[in-house]
Amino acid sequence: MRAIDLLNGRLKLRHLVLVVAVADHGSVLRAAEHLRLAQPAVTRSLREVESLLGVELFTRGPRGMTPTMFGDAFVEHARAVLAELRRAGERITGLADGEVGTVTIGTLLAGSNVLLPRAIAALKAGRPGITVIVQEATFDAQVPRLLDGEIDLILGRLNPIGDLRGLRQITLYSEPVRLVARRGHPARDRPGLGLADLLDYPWVLPLEQTALRSELEQVFGAAGLALPGDLVECTSILTVRTLVRDTDMIAALPELVARTDAEIAPLPVPLEAVRRQVGVTLPAHRAPTPSARLMLDHLRREAAEITGLVEAG
Structure with a gap:
């Protein structure tokens, strides 16, 4: 043939x-x-x-x-062709009235608890007919679905795209990553607390295929330390926050995630080497649908406000 x-x-x-x-x-x-x-x-x-x-x-x-x-x-x-046809139908509809459509967002840890809810609320306030679908997974799992057209964009900490052609990234804001624990954690009473001291406690770390996990491994390696032996691997924000609140586990979380929970707080151990860029990953050669373009606009506006929050500390 x-x-x-x-x-x-x-x-x-x-x-x-x-x-x-x-x-x-x-x-x-x-x-x-x-x-x-x-x-x-x-x-x-x-x-x-x-x-x-x-x-x-x-x-x-x-x-x-x-x-x-x-x-x-x-x-x-076949999936790619069908996705493009669905996108063509949505684009025609969007051009006709700009009131209906669907935007599907693949979300990572960073940006998911403050930026994304605010952007969704702003979008829905003006365009209630637009359906927003949010799907959580690792970056590596999201990329094939992004390229196939099953999702419109990936929101979260920007991962290096390396040899993955067909992608482009937009930086929205910078956000520090903090080591956090519950407010009554015994490590807070230790003088001169350092990273090595925290190995005495259990940890919850991101999955191995995530960029944040790789960066944390580099932090431990630069300090001449092995990864914690007592650990849980998890990227679910709800599970991570509950484990940190209810146990002596330590985690690395984006600052805005930590700041929105009154029962957890940063530890005085800096993570200067960890990247801080939060943004969106998009297909390089496919224009966003009208609904996705509106979501991008709201993400940019809300990110500008969040930048002020982060800088204010």
Whole structure:
């Protein structure tokens, strides 16, 4: 099959929808139920796609349908095409009235508890018809979905994008990272408290694939120290804050996260080497939808106010 054969009209939009549904649901039967089609019709359409491509997209087994390497590749592109079509529909709607739409935000720890809620509230006050979807995950997990068009932007501490082409980043503000503990933590009574002294207590650290975890590892290494042996790995802000409040655990949190909880406070151990840039990561070659552009505008406005809060200490 030549690539141009996909453009001769035999490959239909319904084929893309069907293949993605089979991949998502793991069986022809569940895909048919989801699409409200008869199972024979789904089976016949799947055979049409495989015949057109000249390859098998799924292997059939007792546990359902598993994508082959050809299936994985085709599903990836099918998702991107369908996402672009959804975005095209939203753009037309947005240009028509500017009152409805959807913006999907992938969020990281920094910016999620102050900046994002304020920006969402401001957006909804002016455009109540816009639906905002917030999904939390690590940066590495968010990037493929951003590139596929499933999310519009990633908000949080800016990670180095390295060799990941097709991304651009916008810095919104700088925010220090602090080591924090509950206000009655016994470490607060130790004179001349240093990083080494904090190894006597349990810690909660970000997951290994996060930028903040890497930077904390560098801080410990520069001090000639190993990572704490007694630790929990977690990126859920609610879980981290509860562990710090209710136990002797120590965590590294963005300053605004720590400042919004009256029961925890920074420890007098600086983290000067940790990066502080909070911003958004966007696709480099895809314009934001009208809804996403409005969200960006509100993020910028709220970030300008937050900059004043951070600088005021």
